[in-house]
Amino acid sequence: MSNRKICVVTGTRAEYGLLYWLMREIQNDPDLHLQIVATGMHLSPEFGLTYKVIEQDGFVIDEKVEMLLSSDTSVGVATSVGLGVIGFAGAFERLKPDIIVVLGDRFEILAAAQAAMVARIPLAHLHGGETTEGVIDEAIRHSVTKMSHLHFVSTEVYRRRVIQMGEQPDRVYTVGAIGLDNIRKMNLMDRQSFEEAVQLPLRDPSFLLTYHPVTLNQGQSQKAMNELFQALDEYPNATCIFTKPNADMEGRLISRMIDEYVESRPSTCKAFVSLGQLRYLSAIQHVDAVIGNSSSGILEVPYFKKPTVNMGDRQKGRIQASSVINCLETKESIGDAIKQALSSEFRRDIKCMNSPYGDGEVSGKIKGILKEANLSLLLNKGFYDLSMEV
CATH class of the missing domain: 3.40.50.2000 (Glycogen Phosphorylase B;)
Structure with missing residues (x-):
């Protein structure tokens, strides 16, 4: 047979x-x-x-x-x-x-x-x-x-x-x-190896950012990205690692905006079409917070006991760990969420939580x-x- x-x-x-x-x-x-x-x-x-x-x-x-x-x-x-x-x-x-x-x-x-x-x-x-x-x-x-x-x-x-x-x-x-299988089975990079791999030092604070178009709300991507950039400008020395969006409606617009922002902060920001699983998961391990609206912020990031700043409605309805901070797509709301994610009290509280999505295998x-x-x-x-x- x-x-x-x-x-x-x-x-x-x-x-x-x-x-x-x-x-x-x-x-x-x-x-x-x-x-x-x-x-x-x-x-x-x-x-x-x-x-x-x-x-x-x-x-x-x-x-x-x-x-x-x-x-x-x-x-x-x-x-x-x-x-x-x-x-x-x-x-x-x-x-x-x-x-x-x-x-x-x-x-x-x-x-x-x-x-x-x-x-x-x-x-x-x-x-x-x-x-x-x-x-x-x-x-x-x-x-x-x-x-x-x-x-x-x-x-x-x-x-x-x-x-x-x-x-x-x-x-x-x-x-x-x-996705948790990758975390359990991969030998993730140490901090120095990761910095060498992305050719960017991780300053304090450091962020991993992924924002995908909200396809039921066309025309809002540009506004949301501008609000995010203004919130990030409050941290001029922060390391920002962007992964670009998927091939969705308005995805190319977001990619162009990311490129322009990175060009304005070349010593602290970098953008990647694809980090690959090893570099991406290693990034989560070493950054201070993950920002954007990717499902990864809901599914994988909590396993690392790291904070997620989840923007807007793209992930609305998904079961979330206590490490996920939801915010509106405005400079003020994003900024408040980032402050909460970086606070020592919040980071201490999420150290003892469990992921609602299991433990791999x-x-x-x-x-x-x-x-x-x-x-x-x-x-x-x-x-x-x-x-x-x-």
């Missing part, structure tokens, strides 16, 4: 970093055959051609699906989804996977899920049931949930939410946040379920009705 073919789809540097140890688990299992489809930002020179990182890590990319247009408008993103469906349809026909694995809520994943659904290939989805009320990703995540057949969620609350959407309880597994659990699942029964999905009065 041939090995079970498990196809992992990845479209961004961050998503690949989360999937790395699961891919390694599948690759190292003699009873499984790993297939990889790279798409989206991985194939774009603008975003660093990060498919090369996948290959440098010792993985073989079986298919590359070009779908990313040189446009961050709503029309450009919608067109990219259409191109993606076409590309994934051909890739899946050639690969003939037994099951496909996707993570999260991005438009590249929506395209892959649609192609898999029509091709009648079972789909396993990671990080379903979560809410991010400020972005279109909210609807994408829930749509992918309904097209999926196995669900790996990060908390019991999210498991209940997926079941509430009509998914069978015996197909929904609470495994924790897969997630990839092995997922691999085991993917290996043992009866795939022949997965495609027949019944709607699970909750016993409740409306």
Whole structure:
């Protein structure tokens, strides 16, 4: 009997970093055959051609699906989804996977899920049931949930939410946040090695910043970034390490603004298209606070017992640790949140907290379920009705 073919789809540097140890688990299992489809930002020179990182890590990319247009408008993103469906349809026909694995809520994943659904290939989805009320990703995540057949969620609350959407309880597994596996398994850089790697000394204070467009509130990105920069100007000697946004609507505008700000503070600020998982997690370990609206500030940063200044509504609805400080996208509110994050009292209080997303060892659990699942029964999905009065 041939090995079970498990196809992992990845479209961004961050998503690949989360999937790395699961891919390694599948690759190292003699009873499984790993297939990889790279798409989206991985194939774009603008975003660093990060498919090369996948290959440098010792993985073989079986298919590359070009779908990313040189446009961050709503029309450009919608067109990219259409191109993606076409590309994934051909890739899946050639690969003939037994099951496909996707993570999260991005438009590249929506395209892959649609192609898999029509091709009648079972789909396993990671990080379903979560809410991010400020972005279109909210609807994408829930749509992918309904097209999926196995669900790996990060908390019991999210498991209940997926079941509430009509998914069978015996197909929904609470495994924790897969990104924590990287923290547990990687040998992170010491402070000196990290400073050498980014060619920037870490002053007091030091910040790691990532701000993504809030796609349900178009036109606000420029204002929000200007407010953030004004708040940072209150710390003229602070080290600021920016990671640039994903290929979303208004993403290029944010990238240009970051470049201009870094140019105005070349001795203290630096921007990266991609830090990679090792440098990114090492940065969290050594900076004083993480600022922006990335899911990493909610999922991974609390594991380090470091403060997160979470701007705006992009992560609204997600379960949060006590180390997360929410603020409005105004100079005053951001500034107040940064002051709180740097205060000795706050930093002392969060030292004794636990992450609500588990403590890692997630990839092995997922691999085991993917290996043992009866795939022949997965495609027949019944709607699970909750016993409740409306």
